[in-house]
Amino acid sequence: MNRPLIAPSILSANFARMGEAVSEIDRSGADWVHIDVMDGSFVPNLTFGPKMVSDLRPYTRLPFDVHLMIQNPDSLIPAFAEAGADYITFHLEAVIHAHRSVQLIRNLGKKPGISIVPSTPVSHVEELLPYVDQILIMTVNPGFGGQSLITTCLDKIKQLVSIRKAKDLSFLIAADGGINQDTAPLVRNAGCDVLIAGSAFFSAQDKTGLVNALKGEVF
Secondary structure, three states, X not given: OOOOEEEEEHHHOOHHHHHHHHHHHHHHOOOOEEEEXXXXXXXXXXXXXXXXXXXHHHHOOOOEEEEEEOOOHHHXXXXXXXXXXXXXXXXXXXXXXXXXXXXXXXHOOOEEEEEEOOXXXXXXXXXXXXXXXXXXXXXXXXXXXXXXXXXXXXXXXHHHHHHHHHHOOOOEEEXXXXXXXXXXXXXXXXXXXXXXXXXXXXXXXXXXXXXXXXXXXXX
């Protein structure tokens, strides 16, 4: 299996030191910066908007993976695209016309992704798989960092791997929630391409070592 991409989530960073947090991600050898946008409505928490993305953009050349955990994402997708997002992922549960949202992101020159919460089956997103660059499987109920991985969600990753192979598709499969040194092997073995880690990354003394461990590298 190829080494997964590692995308530390700044949700678990000190919000008063966000620029430094992104620089730490850059220095660690991670591959992406994951940015969780929460509106206090779709999920029971509130984070930040496009200005934060714009302000952080000069701190790294790594791709920004913006995860919109918000109602009516179409209203803010253009602003996040302009702010410097590379991937823009919205929740299937937050929209009615998901294909239209995917087209909006693509037409803005960004890579569209769709996320599903633990209670949403893979079958609900299957029709959209040919049109997206990423499917993000929430392995916890979204809204807070530091939760434990729901292991039954690993079956969704395996389902997506099978569908991708059978239909000769090329989307990435990401997992978000409860990813740490102990759970990463489970997610990698299920076939995940992108591991999103927040609390584990920002609590690690040796962040480069953690990134290597999440990738499955042993030195």
